[in-house]
Amino acid sequence: MSAAVGRRAIVVAGMHRSGTSAFTRCVNLLGAGIGENLIPTNWGNERGFWEDAGVVAANDALLAAVGRTWHDVRPMPRAWAVSSAIEPPAARVVRIVAEETARCPLWVVKDPRLSRLVPTWDAAFAASKVEPHFIVVLRHPAEIAASQERRDGFSAGKSHLLWLRHLLEVERATRGRRRVFSLYDDLLADWRLTLSRVAEVLGIEWPIPLDRAAPGIEDFLSDELRHFSIDEDHAWRVSAAPLVVEAWRVLRSAAGSAGGGPAFLEAIDRVHEGVAAADGVFLSSYDDLCRELDEARVSINSQDEGWRKEIERGSALEAWAGELEARGLRLEREIGALREGLAAAEERAAREQALRVTSEAAYVELSEHRLRLDEEIADACAWRSDAQGRLGRLATEVEALRRRRVVRLGDALARTGDLSGDVTSAFRNMLDDSRLFAGPLHGFSLGTSESLRTSGPRIYPLRVDRPGLSSVSLAVAVDARPGTGTLEVALLSREGATLRRAFLPAERLSEAEPARFEFEPFDRGIGTVNLVVSAHGLDVPLRLFEWRRSALGAVVRRSRAFCELGFAPAVPGGALGEVDRVEDPEERRRHHRGKT
DSSP: TTTTTTEEEEEEEETSSSHHHHHHHHHHHOOOOSSSSSOOBTTTTOHHHHOOOHHHHHHHEEEHHHHHOOTOSSOTTTGGOOOOHHHHHHHHHHHHHHHHHHHEEEEEOOOGGGGHHHHHHHHHHHHTTTEEEEEEEEEOHHHHHHHHHHHOOOOOOHHHHHHHHHHHHHHTTTTTTEEEEEEEEHHHOOHHHHHHHHHHHHTOOOOSSSHHHHHHHHOOOHHHHHHHOOOOHHHHHOOOOHHHHHHHHHHHHBSSOOOOOOHHHHHHHHHHHHHHHHHHHHHHHHHHEEEEEEEHHHHHHHHHHHHHHHEEEEEHHHHHHHHHHHHHHHHHHHHHHHHHHHHHHHHHHHHHHHHHHOTTTTTTHHHHHHHHHHHHHHHHHHHHHHHHHHHHHHHHHHHHHHHHHHHHHHHHHHHHHHHHHHHHHHTTTTTTTOOOOOOOOEEEEEEOOHHHHHHHHHHHEEEOSSOOOOEEEEEEESSSOOOSSSEEEEEEEESSEEEEEEEEGGGGOOSSSOOEEOOOOOOOEEEEEEEEEEEESSOOOEEEEEEEEOTOOOOEOOEEEEEEEEEEEEEEOOOOOOOOOOOOHHHHHHHHHHHO
């Protein structure tokens, strides 16, 4: 007989903020084992979440693999449970179930995300021969909406739709299984009767009797657990969505039972049909909005990076101004030393004058000496005057640099503030505004290049999802200045069709500036294409090399080939795309270390 025989799992499911944490802790106090890596408490749930961090991470990975998040109001994608994309996180779920049920023959697991992922968890239970029992926790959707508004800032409409998704998906996925619907209000009102009914419907016996567990449960349950209590009539006046009202009425009628009666199933199926009909009307538009919002986030993140670099440049200018100021201080010290030397020279001249009066014989010599001293003084005065002029010019330059720095920093901060406002506005108006942002030029490394004349055309795969591609720039190196021939750049589709082609005469090639090939802009993203670089009739070898522009605009040559794509900013509706280079992992690591 398998060692897994007799293993059972109690799955506490339901919507976020519906009381699943309270049910889980009570089941744990009645003798069911729980995960050892629990999520810490916080202000949102001071009595504890009673969720294993590994379970939550695996569920988040499952949702991300199918393009969803824990607060996504869309239904799960069709056939998601058999998608190859979920295989890695599904394997984590299988491992968690096997390890935890080996440690705890009666294991309680809770995560509201699990309500939408029952098929994957069912497969994991089956793989370890574990029998699952489901407690579906019910709470008034208006109370949940008030709690989520306080914790997450969600609108009532979003919370109600999330509640429908969680409850309807877990109800359909657990039909015919050992399950019980239980009200959070009933647990707070009479936990003994509620938990006894749960055990009776699920067909289990609590390892710890109710009387022995009573002190711990009564200490845990209190009125403090109810942060929001809503009058039902008032709640429906505030938000009277018919499907939400009907779903709550039907689900509440199943409280304390497995919800398997024909009347219940017929009523809940009508709710399923109503939600499906609404999805048919609104889902495609909502998917489009979500996709546009993701693109806007990518664009905003790219522009954030641009502003960060501008601020760094401003900091560099500030450091430069500080260096100029230090140079000015050093010049002031030099002028002070010159003044001291001048004073000493004047003292020497006075002493020489006194000696001339006392010695007629040394008069001529002293006169000549004085003339030499006068010349030194004149030179020193000229130097002082020149130094004072340079100091004045430097002071003017420092002040001008300071003013430009303040203006640039002010502009950068203003643009940053405007961008922050744009981000806030974009999130608040994500259902009404689908504006897209154009970004700066993008570059990517092509890899070490051999001589084009000897090796033939070079082909580089790339992906361009952004509209407006209008130029390609390549840096070249030549052994000697070519006199004949041309360099060609072509963009080919994956099927080999030529999308764009541009030529550059050999006499225009230079190592000082990249070769720029311009063509008619694309009015949309072109996806994955091949960039083909060819040389025709060159009389000298030609190599590609990496180049970047320095902070002062100069071209900096590197050891690797580099390509820069130019996009026409006037293309309407252009969204920021990505440029990817297809290369082997080792090449990618070397390139990453080079950039670092």
